[in-house]
Amino acid sequence: METKLVSLRRFSKFMCLLTFSLIFLGALVKSTESGLSVPDWPTTYGKFMFAFPLDQMAGGIKYEHTHRMLASIVGLLTLGLCIWLLRSSVGTWIKRLGIAAFVAVVAQGVLGGLAVRYFLPVWLSTFHGVLAHLFLIILIMIAYGLSMEHNHRRHLEDAAEGQWIKMVLIFTGMVFIQLILGNIMRHTQSGLAIPDFPTMGGSLWPTMDQAMLNHINAWRFENNMDPVTKVQVHIHLWHRIWALLILLKLGYINYLAYKKYLNKPLIIKTLFLLNIAVALQIMLGISTVLFMKEVVVTTCHVTIGAFVLGLSFLLLLRSSPCTWDSFKKQLKRK
Amino acid sequence: MVVRHSFVFFFISLMSLALTGYALASGTVSGTIKFDGKAPHFRAIPMDADPICLSLHKEIVLPQTIVLGNGNTLGNVFVYVKSGLTQTDFPIPSEPIVIDQKGCNYFPHVLGIRVNQKVRILNPDGTLHNVHAMTKVNEEFNMAMPQFRKEAEKIFNKPEFMFALKCDVHPWMGAWIAVMSHPYFTVTQTDGKFEIKGLPNGTYEIEAWHEKLGTKTATITITDGATQTSDFTFAAPSQS
Numbered sequence: 001m002e003t004k005l006v007s008l009r010r011f012s013k014f015m016c017l018l019t020f021s022l023i024f025l026g027a028l029v030k031s032t033e034s035g036l037s038v039p040d041w042p043t044t045y046g047k048f049m050f051a052f053p054l055d056q057m058a059g060g061i062k063y064e065h066t067h068r069m070l071a072s073i074v075g076l077l078t079l080g081l082c083i084w085l086l087r088s089s090v091g092t093w094i095k096r097l098g099i100a101a102f103v104a105v106v107a108q109g110v111l112g113g114l115a116v117r118y119f120l121p122v123w124l125s126t127f128h129g130v131l132a133h134l135f136l137i138i139l140i141m142i143a144y145g146l147s148m149e150h151n152h153r154r155h156l157e158d159a160a161e162g163q164w165i166k167m168v169l170i171f172t173g174m175v176f177i178q179l180i181l182g183n184i185m186r187h188t189q190s191g192l193a194i195p196d197f198p199t200m201g202g203s204l205w206p207t208m209d210q211a212m213l214n215h216i217n218a219w220r221f222e223n224n225m226d227p228v229t230k231v232q233v234h235i236h237l238w239h240r241i242w243a244l245l246i247l248l249k250l251g252y253i254n255y256l257a258y259k260k261y262l263n264k265p266l267i268i269k270t271l272f273l274l275n276i277a278v279a280l281q282i283m284l285g286i287s288t289v290l291f292m293k294e295v296v297v298t299t300c301h302v303t304i305g306a307f308v309l310g311l312s313f314l315l316l317l318r319s320s321p322c323t324w325d326s327f328k329k330q331l332k333r334k
Numbered sequence: 335m336v337v338r339h340s341f342v343f344f345f346i347s348l349m350s351l352a353l354t355g356y357a358l359a360s361g362t363v364s365g366t367i368k369f370d371g372k373a374p375h376f377r378a379i380p381m382d383a384d385p386i387c388l389s390l391h392k393e394i395v396l397p398q399t400i401v402l403g404n405g406n407t408l409g410n411v412f413v414y415v416k417s418g419l420t421q422t423d424f425p426i427p428s429e430p431i432v433i434d435q436k437g438c439n440y441f442p443h444v445l446g447i448r449v450n451q452k453v454r455i456l457n458p459d460g461t462l463h464n465v466h467a468m469t470k471v472n473e474e475f476n477m478a479m480p481q482f483r484k485e486a487e488k489i490f491n492k493p494e495f496m497f498a499l500k501c502d503v504h505p506w507m508g509a510w511i512a513v514m515s516h517p518y519f520t521v522t523q524t525d526g527k528f529e530i531k532g533l534p535n536g537t538y539e540i541e542a543w544h545e546k547l548g549t550k551t552a553t554i555t556i557t558d559g560a561t562q563t564s565d566f567t568f569a570a571p572s573q574s
């Protein structure tokens with residue numbers, strides 16, 4: 001029984017890693033604009049996906065086709081995880097999460113397929129990008145629920161105070177909103193709607209008027225890009241503003257941790273990693289603009305975004321009590 | 335004999351007079367299109383994404399968006415009669431329009447086709463393309479053209495002004511298509527010159543369209559089948 005649980009535990013962590021790779025590949029598909037390089041779905045150029053000859057994976061096909069193949073593997077493995085969880089002796093809520101993960105992965109696959117069939121409408125592609133992160137969160141929750149750490153913590157009363165949990169919860173929500181903003185920005189082609197940093201449209205303070213738009217579009221013309229609208233500039237601006245707010249919030253969380261939780265290594269360790277991830281993420285975001293959406297930089301920016309979300313969520317899990325009821329109680333307590 | 339000859343002569347004279355008269359009544363609008371400003375900074379297209387495409391070019395390939403000739407004349411501008419035509423029904427040409435995907439690029443880059451005219455899409459490269467028509471009015475399609483499929487045929491059955499044709503395997507491949515209900519349109523070459531012939535007397539709105547520089551219009555009046563000149567200058571977007 002125990003050995004089985006050990007394998008399940010490892011498998012759930014492996015699934016998290018695999019999902020990160022899948023997000024990386026999905027981001028690569030968007031960065032290279034090759035989402036429609038395979039025009040049919042679920043077949044690939046009329047062939048069963050895994051029968052498509054690898055030497056024909058030219059241009060955008062290598063990204064899109066690899067993404068599809070890995071996605072199918074993740075889908076199958078998620079089904080495996082779900083069945084495994086249902087047949088194991090784990091708690092009901094983890095079993096439910098297993099079912100949720102499977103539903104999410106199927107929905108994600110169908111969304112991806114529909115996006116191809118309907119020629120990538122903005123909202124569908126955006127939703128596909130957002131659901132990927134929800135799926136990741138479910139997997140992290142499963143992996144944490146199965147972990148030794150969680151098992152160990154169940155017998156301790158080591159949860160942080162309600163105020164801290166609330167703070168981390170809000171932070172995680174803010175990161176999630178940022179991922180939605182980023183997704184909208186990507187799929188509305190607004191990634192370079194403000195093409196300069198630290199200036200914005202030529203001045204330090206974005207005036208958001210016609211002059212700023214003209215300045216941006218003149219730059220875009222010089223670099224052989226299509227003109228943007230004010231809406232695109234707004235979407236882009238909000239991604240930057242929100243990043244700044246996240247950074248401020250993280251600063252406050254660090255301050256709070258320094259004051260109260262230096263004695264909790266689990267929280268400090270996770271927060272440390274989160275700080276590094278956020279710093280890296282901001283640098284990558286700036287680089288995405290400065291290197292004009294260079295494929296690798298942009299793709300890493302999306303992937304590290306998923307890491308930031310994952311780490312914030314892990315911090316939340318590690319700060320919270322181990323059951324839902326005590327979690328709610330803890331939040332209410334001052 | 336003589337009588338018959340003179341009759342034939344008279345008849346031919348009459349016919350040619352009528353034909354000349356007809357020809358006189360149809361005018362021409364012509365002009366030159368220029369670009370004012372600094373051309374964009376183009377980076378070479380990274381064709382190494384597909385070794386077959388890469389092998390087809392010895393030199394670097396640049397985007398076809400701003401194509402300039404001597405004296406800043408502008409190519410790839412679509413010029414057409416936007417309004418003023420009284421005739422609504424025109425015979426559909428039986429000749430198909432050809433779009434070639436040679437060297438992993440579309441030729442021509444900007445083109446006009448007629449409603450219900452056949453469009454032949456060629457794939458001479460021996461690589462895999464997909465032809466994605468990003469239409470709004472006509473039915474959108476994303477058609478696979480594997481290496482063995484050398485040719486495909488498509489028809490657009492509704493007028494639609496300008497949609498992009500894309501290949502998502504090779505993201506740099508792009509063309510612009512206008513589906514026209516009449517034959518009065520043309521596309522400039524690098525010399526920037528255009529000529530639209532056979533216009534009946536009347537007043538017309540002429541529009542010049544460029545994918546990055548937008549549109550310019552002019553109103554012209556054709557009388558007695560004369561030629562009207564209408565030059566256009568497109569300015570690069572300015573910082574102010």
Ligand SMILES: [Cu+2]
Nearest residue numbers: 463501503504
């Ligand atoms: Cu192609």
